[in-house]
Amino acid sequence: MRVTAFWMIGVCALCASSRSDRIGPADAAFGPTQIQAQAPLDPSKDPVFVCPMDPDVRSHNAGVCRRCGMTLVAGIPDPVEFHLDINVTPRAVQPGHPAALQFFVHDPWKDRPVGSYNVVHEKLFHAFVVSEDLQFFRHGHPTFVADGVFQFPITFPQSGMYRVLGDFYPAGATPQLNTQTVFVPGDAPAPVLLARDYAAKTSENMRVALETIPEQAVAGNRTQLRFRIEPADGLEKYLGAWAHMLAASSDLIDMMHQHPFRVDDGPMVEFEIVFPRPQVYRVWVQFQRKGVVNTVHFDVPVRNLEQSAP
Numbered sequence: 001m002r003v004t005a006f007w008m009i010g011v012c013a014l015c016a017s018s019r020s021d022r023i024g025p026a027d028a029a030f031g032p033t034q035i036q037a038q039a040p041l042d043p044s045k046d047p048v049f050v051c052p053m054d055p056d057v058r059s060h061n062a063g064v065c066r067r068c069g070m071t072l073v074a075g076i077p078d079p080v081e082f083h084l085d086i087n088v089t090p091r092a093v094q095p096g097h098p099a100a101l102q103f104f105v106h107d108p109w110k111d112r113p114v115g116s117y118n119v120v121h122e123k124l125f126h127a128f129v130v131s132e133d134l135q136f137f138r139h140g141h142p143t144f145v146a147d148g149v150f151q152f153p154i155t156f157p158q159s160g161m162y163r164v165l166g167d168f169y170p171a172g173a174t175p176q177l178n179t180q181t182v183f184v185p186g187d188a189p190a191p192v193l194l195a196r197d198y199a200a201k202t203s204e205n206m207r208v209a210l211e212t213i214p215e216q217a218v219a220g221n222r223t224q225l226r227f228r229i230e231p232a233d234g235l236e237k238y239l240g241a242w243a244h245m246l247a248a249s250s251d252l253i254d255m256m257h258q259h260p261f262r263v264d265d266g267p268m269v270e271f272e273i274v275f276p277r278p279q280v281y282r283v284w285v286q287f288q289r290k291g292v293v294n295t296v297h298f299d300v301p302v303r304n305l306e307q308s309a310p
Contacts, residue, residue, distance in 0.1 A: 159186025
């Protein structure tokens, strides 16, 4: 296939990230005796504090999310999707030449540019860019240049389709995940065929191994992704979390940005994810050790329930 013109397709993706419903140690814990002894909670007097990024993490006390580190807040607004459009400059973009992505954010009520944002993991905006052959991966942070406008320098390595996931949090709203598609003119790469790849990977200054529970991931069910790191010393939080993960289906329809929790302050970091469809998913995970960011990827086949049955 050859792309003869540059154009973009916007795709609604509020569901681009799956969250688990596991409750951890930072959540409020009430034993059975206490529950029976207490009167029913009155939301007007006993607010529930919720993580804006991981709404399954809840507490009756103020604090921070044990999974992503964000401050728990009371009275989170109902989720509403904000509008996100992307332009590329120059319009006649060429592979291997500097370019820039421009993100335009508007509110869903009067389509006005949004001028105020909350910081999420130390940044106002996170952008993930993946090529259709899954060989190019970029996680970066566009600069706020005007109301509703962020700009991100990038050099596309080759022609073809690129999927772009924007992750941002307008003030007074809920965190947003929005996926767009960008085409760079020229010959598209050959279709990608992925197979299971759980082999340990070596990056800048660490080695990362993957185990999934269950061993065979099933679409629609929760899967634990356990990453074991060697050496175990020197692991640091990267952008406010123990790791960042982007999971993308081989057809790039699904893109999910997630954060983990660290197990017993040891060498294992665990994500929980619900893969939405039977596909092979490429999973990029980023860790920081002694000031160095390490990026590795694995390929996880996901089957439907009938395929996984013995």
